[in-house]
Structures are given as structure tokens and as C-alpha cells.
Amino acid sequence: MAAPEEGPVRPVPEGKWQGYVEPFVVGDPGRAAAGVVPLPDESAWDRKDTVLDAFALREGRARIVEVRAASVRGLAHRAYGKVRQDEYGFRRTANGRYLVVCVADGVSSGELSHKAAMIAAKGGARWLAGLLDRTEPADLPWGQFIRGVAVMIERNGRKLLRGRDDLDAEKCDVREVAQRLATTVLYAVIDLHAVDGTHAVHVVTVGDTSAWVLREGGRWEPQEAVKNDGAEVFSPTVHALPLPPATEPVPVRTTVRAGEALVLMTDGIGDPLGQGTGPVGRFLADVWERPPASGLEFAGQIGFARKSFDDDRTVVAVWPVNGR
Amino acid sequence: MESEKAKILPFYVLIDVSASMSGDKLDQANRIMPQVVDALAEAPILADKVRFCVIDFxxxxxxxxxxxxxxDQHSSLPSLTIRGATSYAAAFRLLRSEIEVNVKQLKADGYLVHRPAVFFISDGEPTDPEHEWRTAFQDLTAGFPTYPNFVPCGVDSANPRTLATLIHPASGPKQMQMYLMEKGQNPADAIAAIAEILISSMLASGQSMAQGSSGMxxxxxxxxxxxxxxxxxDDFV
Structure with a gap:
């Protein structure tokens, strides 16, 4: 779809054609961007390399927000023939008041972690939307909800693991289930009803998925602590469901208004974004000053090439629109 | 300082160039780096993250x-030449200072640095006093936050008992190993085989990074x- 700002697509004279797809590159693309031969994961033929969405939500005839979402398989997973382990999900509540978004990053070491991410993103978003039919976001029982998602992943995991020789799927400890499928997760609830032009947002995260608000002027404002700051050598341990979080999840409350964007992402894009002050921060702030015209364009931007960043990348971004 | 978090996997190869290494053994040692380059050229994911250093002693x-x-087109491969005795102490001291400087620089440049990996290839006993090289090894591995994973490799007259004490970590979940030429083998062939092990370890470590592990x-x-x-x-006590 084309955003109204873009104007109509001009007709091309009969018998001619135009248009091209060019990859986005930030700085040195590295060798992997051009050199990787993408392989399928032969254990999961139905798992898509890239998924994307682009839509607006309306109240009556007025647009309230523009939403863009994409999940792109990383170069490393393409090179080694592994599925995309990231997933996203969203739901508008039945009464139309809230938009629920989930971004999930399946833990790399688990061979079925993409299933955990799918359960958290789709099942979790549906459930959260259901809760919001009778509860205000500020009163949501987040701890109970997160533990419920963990149980949902654990139960489905045990079903998926049935018939294995290496473990008893019914009786084994949840940690053994988590070794095969686990996911970090972020849930956001966006109030579609703006007060003085601002939308209230509640965000809860387990693990290293992150929420940002891209403020006016291209400033990236993190809504959680940024991971791995100050560590001596890099250690990739993360909190992930179905293991229950060590502490009760605390929602972060923020607001977003027209001219800004709420950007929810997995670490595949959070890592190169860093604190948002480097070249990737500038690039994404430039291209996301307004919602990109299409989901395809958005996915292309998320898939930018930059040396040594080869993880799966998933972003759901929400741009409030001045109601017109 | 950039705020990004590109991951780097530093590899150090330490090669003995004492007098006994001359001839076929040195020729094979000189072929290690070109083989590494060929392997990386075929593995673009890994090539974007691996950094290599060669120290001879x-x-x-x-x-x-x-x-x-x-x-990188600007890096040219060294040619190793023979230089006298076998100072393990000099090798360990230089390695420690290189790791310290390199990791500091990489982190200042905004990288996430994985624990360095070291392949140490020798064909003989150390010629420096034992307490000296033991102290130097202790400084490299204990109380040094960026201590490396240390893999000793012995060919020809290297002493398995000496080399076994250099395996680091020696125990635990991230325990390293030692590689030895089997008796009666041609030592030059053994060096070629060690290069093969180094390369498959590098490729496997790259793949495991893609699967979320940081271990070597x-x-x-x-x-x-x-x-x-x-x-x-614990194979030699």
C-alpha cells in the first residue's frame, strides 16, 4: 500500500517497465551480505524466511495509527540452514480501544525455539487482548500473564517433544523443555484513544527484546536497560520463557504521539542499534521519520547489511497519526 | 565511541620457530595462515567476525x-623464520600483553569480544627456566579477566607432560584439550593436521555463535x- 503522502504511482508508457529492489547498507556491509548462500531448514519447510505486514487502524473514518511489522531471517541462519526463530504478533481488542503487540526471539540454542516464539507472539497476544476486554492496562496482572504464557509454551513444548528417545516429554523438568524451546518476549499495549494527542503505552519484557520510542528529531529513547553494558567479555545468557522470570515483571509506562514512533524489536536489530546514537540509529531514524510506504520497504530496511550483524531481526513499529 | 555491538572472535596462533623447527616443519607452519585464509573466504559469516594474530617464538x-x-586486502601474511631457542616465557608474556591491548582496543571501538582462543604449537621442551615460564603462564591464565582458551599442540619432541599443564581451562564445562602427534608420525604432517583441527574448530565455533553459544x-x-x-x-599425571 502507498501512504497518502507518496502520491499516486505514475503510469509507465506501454511496453516499458520500471522499478528495482536495492538492499539497504549501513557502513561496511561485510562479506556475509553478498557471500552467504541461503539454505532452507530441511526440518521445517513451512517456516517462512521473511514475513511482513503494513496497515492502518481507524476509528470511524479517521486513521489513528500506522503499523509496520516485519520479521527477517538472519544471514547466519540462512548460511547454516536454520529457521527464523523470531516472531511477532498483534491484536486489536474487541472494543477497539487497545492494540496489543508482541515481539519474541526464540533462544538460538533450542532447536524448536521458533515454536516457543510463535506461541508467545500469537497465543500470548490473543490472550492479552482478551484480558484487556475486562481490565485496564494499568491493572493488568502482568506476573500472572507472563507465567501463563510460560505454561502455554511448556505444555505445547511437551506435546512437541513426545516420542523422543532422549527425554521423557511428560515428566522431564521444565528446564529440559526450555533447552529445546525457549523465547524472550516483549508485550506492549497501546491505548488507541489519545489524550491531548498522546497515546499511553505499557511495555513488559522478559529477556533482551527491547522497546524504544523514536522521538521527534530522530532521538532514540530506550524504554528498558540496554543489555551487556560493562561486561568483561561477551556472554550471551538471556532470560527466556518457559523458565519463569526471576523477578516479577514490572511494566514500563511511556507515551507516544504523532511525529514519534513506538518501535519494538528483537536483539537482532537492538544490538546494531546499540544506544541509538551510531550510524544504525541515524539510518533508522531517517527512514522511519514517517511510516514507510509498504511492508516490503519496511522489511528491506530491517534487513540492512552491516558487517558481522547476522542475527534474525524483527520489528513492529507504530506511528500515531493526527486524526484526519 | 560507537554504541554498537558487533561480535568479534579473536584467534591467536603461537608457533615455535626454534632451530629444531627448520625444514619441512617450518614449511608446514608457514602454510597454516594461507589455509586459514582459504577457509574463511568460503565462510563469509565467520569471516566477518574472526580476527587472527600470529606470534612466533x-x-x-x-x-x-x-x-x-x-x-582484509591490507593485511599481508607473515613468513616465519627460525630464531634459536624455545622460550615459552617470552611467548606467554607477549601473548598476554597482545590480548590485553587488543581486547581493550576492540572494546573501545564498541565491539563485543568473545573469549580469545589460542593454538600453541611447539616441537620441543622450553629452554627457559621452569619457574619463569610457569609464572608467565600463570599471569596469562589466572587473575586475568580476558584469559584465553588455551589449546597446546605438540609435535616431535614436545613433552606431553609439560604441554598438558598448559591446557586452559583444564576442567569444567568449557574445558580445553591438547593435541599430540602420535608416535612415529611425520612431524610436518602433524603440523598440517593441527592446522586442520584449528580450522574446523574455528568453523564450529562460528556455527555455535550463530546458535547462541559463546564457547570455543x-x-x-x-x-x-x-x-x-x-x-x-588429567591424561598425564
């Missing part, structure tokens, strides 16, 4: 290839090239 130790991206992966015993055996630190 005889009477003294020298950085022959400073830690770099070996596929050594090849399984059944996958070792002929003429080489793998040992853990």
Missing part, C-alpha cells in the same frame, strides 16, 4: 601478524585427522 617472541581481519568448540575425537590424538589435562 624462539629465543624471543614476536608478533608476526597483528590481530586483524585476514581477508573443539572437534570431536572421532573427527580428528589421522596421526593426531586429543588429550585432556
Amino acid at each position: 624462539g629465543s624471543d617472541a614476536q608478533v608476526r601478524l597483528p590481530l586483524c581481519d585476514v581477508l 568448540i573443539l572437534p570431536a575425537k572421532q573427527d580428528l585427522p589421522a596421526g593426531i590424538s586429543a588429550h585432556s589435562s
Whole structure:
């Protein structure tokens, strides 16, 4: 779809054609961007390399927000023939008041972690939307909800693991289930009803998925602590469901208004974004000053090439629109 | 300082260039780096993250290839030449200072640095006093936050008992190994086989990084090239 700002697509004279797809590159693309031969994961033929969405939500005839979402398989997973382990999900509540978004990053070491991410993103978003039919976001029982998602992943995991020789799927400890499928997760609830032009947002995260608000002027404002700051050598341990979080999840409350964007992402894009002050921060702030015209364009931007960043990348971004 | 978090996997190869290494052994040692370059050229995911450093040691130790991206057109491969005795102490001291400087620089440049991996290849006993090289090794591995995963490799007259004490970590979940030429093998062939192990370890570690691990992966015993055996630190007591 084309955003109204873009104007109509001009007709091309009969018998001619135009248009091209060019990859986005930030700085040195590295060798992997051009050199990787993408392989399928032969254990999961139905798992898509890239998924994307682009839509607006309306109240009556007025647009309230523009939403863009994409999940792109990383170069490393393409090179080694592994599925995309990231997933996203969203739901508008039945009464139309809230938009629920989930971004999930399946833990790399688990061979079925993409299933955990799918359960958290789709099942979790549906459930959260259901809760919001009778509860205000500020009163949501987040701890109970997160533990419920963990149980949902654990139960489905045990079903998926049935018939294995290496473990008893019914009786084994949840940690053994988590070794095969686990996911970090972020849930956001966006109030579609703006007060003085601002939308209230509640965000809860387990693990290293992150929420940002891209403020006016291209400033990236993190809504959680940024991971791995100050560590001596890099250690990739993360909190992930179905293991229950060590502490009760605390929602972060923020607001977003027209001219800004709420950007929810997995670490595949959070890592190169860093604190948002480097070249990737500038690039994404430039291209996301307004919602990109299409989901395809958005996915292309998320898939930018930059040396040594080869993880799966998933972003759901929400741009409030001045109601017109 | 950039705020990004590109991951770097530093590899250090320490090669003995004492007098006994001359001839075929040195020729094979000189072929290690071109083989590494060829392997990385075929593995673009890994090539974007691996940095290589070559240190040789005889009477003294020298950085022959400073830690770099070996596929970078500006890096040229060193040619190793023979230099006298076998100072393990000089090798360990130089390695420690290189790791310290390199990791500091990489982190200042905004990288996430994985624990350095070291392949130490020797064909003989250390010629410096034992307390000296033991102290130098202690400084490299204990109380040094960026201590490396240390994989000693012995060919020809290297002493398995000496080398076994250099395996680090020697125990625990991230325990390293030692590789030894089997008796009666041609030592030059053994060096070629060690290069093969180094390359498969590098490729496996890259793949495990893609699967969320930061550990260094050594090849399984059944996958070792002929003429080489793998040992853990408790194989020689």
C-alpha cells in the first residue's frame, strides 16, 4: 500500500517497465551480505524466511495509527540452514480501544525455539487482548500473564517433544523443555484513544527484546536497560520463557504521539542499534521519520547489511497519526 | 565511541620457530595462515567476525601478524623464520600483553569480544627456566579477566607432560584439550593436521555463535585427522 503522502504511482508508457529492489547498507556491509548462500531448514519447510505486514487502524473514518511489522531471517541462519526463530504478533481488542503487540526471539540454542516464539507472539497476544476486554492496562496482572504464557509454551513444548528417545516429554523438568524451546518476549499495549494527542503505552519484557520510542528529531529513547553494558567479555545468557522470570515483571509506562514512533524489536536489530546514537540509529531514524510506504520497504530496511550483524531481526513499529 | 555491538572472535596462533623447527616443519607452519585464509573466504559469516594474530617464538617472541581481519586486502601474511631457542616465557608474556591491548582496543571501538582462543604449537621442551615460564603462564591464565582458551599442540619432541599443564581451562564445562602427534608420525604432517583441527574448530565455533553459544568448540575425537590424538589435562599425571 502507498501512504497518502507518496502520491499516486505514475503510469509507465506501454511496453516499458520500471522499478528495482536495492538492499539497504549501513557502513561496511561485510562479506556475509553478498557471500552467504541461503539454505532452507530441511526440518521445517513451512517456516517462512521473511514475513511482513503494513496497515492502518481507524476509528470511524479517521486513521489513528500506522503499523509496520516485519520479521527477517538472519544471514547466519540462512548460511547454516536454520529457521527464523523470531516472531511477532498483534491484536486489536474487541472494543477497539487497545492494540496489543508482541515481539519474541526464540533462544538460538533450542532447536524448536521458533515454536516457543510463535506461541508467545500469537497465543500470548490473543490472550492479552482478551484480558484487556475486562481490565485496564494499568491493572493488568502482568506476573500472572507472563507465567501463563510460560505454561502455554511448556505444555505445547511437551506435546512437541513426545516420542523422543532422549527425554521423557511428560515428566522431564521444565528446564529440559526450555533447552529445546525457549523465547524472550516483549508485550506492549497501546491505548488507541489519545489524550491531548498522546497515546499511553505499557511495555513488559522478559529477556533482551527491547522497546524504544523514536522521538521527534530522530532521538532514540530506550524504554528498558540496554543489555551487556560493562561486561568483561561477551556472554550471551538471556532470560527466556518457559523458565519463569526471576523477578516479577514490572511494566514500563511511556507515551507516544504523532511525529514519534513506538518501535519494538528483537536483539537482532537492538544490538546494531546499540544506544541509538551510531550510524544504525541515524539510518533508522531517517527512514522511519514517517511510516514507510509498504511492508516490503519496511522489511528491506530491517534487513540492512552491516558487517558481522547476522542475527534474525524483527520489528513492529507504530506511528500515531493526527486524526484526519 | 560507537554504541554498537558487533561480535568479534579473536584467534591467536603461537608457533615455535626454534632451530629444531627448520625444514619441512617450518614449511608446514608457514602454510597454516594461507589455509586459514582459504577457509574463511568460503565462510563469509565467520569471516566477518574472526580476527587472527600470529606470534612466533624462539629465543624471543614476536608478533608476526597483528590481530586483524585476514581477508582484509591490507593485511599481508607473515613468513616465519627460525630464531634459536624455545622460550615459552617470552611467548606467554607477549601473548598476554597482545590480548590485553587488543581486547581493550576492540572494546573501545564498541565491539563485543568473545573469549580469545589460542593454538600453541611447539616441537620441543622450553629452554627457559621452569619457574619463569610457569609464572608467565600463570599471569596469562589466572587473575586475568580476558584469559584465553588455551589449546597446546605438540609435535616431535614436545613433552606431553609439560604441554598438558598448559591446557586452559583444564576442567569444567568449557574445558580445553591438547593435541599430540602420535608416535612415529611425520612431524610436518602433524603440523598440517593441527592446522586442520584449528580450522574446523574455528568453523564450529562460528556455527555455535550463530546458535547462541559463546564457547570455543573443539572437534570431536572421532573427527580428528589421522596421526593426531586429543588429550585432556588429567591424561598425564
